[in-house]
Amino acid sequence: MDIASLSMSMAQNNVLQNVGTAVLSKAMESNEQMGANIAAMIDSAAMERSVNPSIGSNIDLRV
Secondary structure: OOHHHHHHHHHHHHHHHHHHHHHHHHHHHHHHHHHHHHHHHHHHHHHHHHHOOOOOOOOOOOO
């Protein structure tokens, strides 16, 4: 294998690794944001339940 093809192969591997790391970073940021949103939704639901404790405790069903 000559030096030029080895250099190209190593550069291509480096680019692929950098792209993979960037995609993983974006996925982690997205998951952190979704987790924060879920926590906020849970907190808001708990606040609503403390203000109106009877909401959501009964379900009317007809068969």
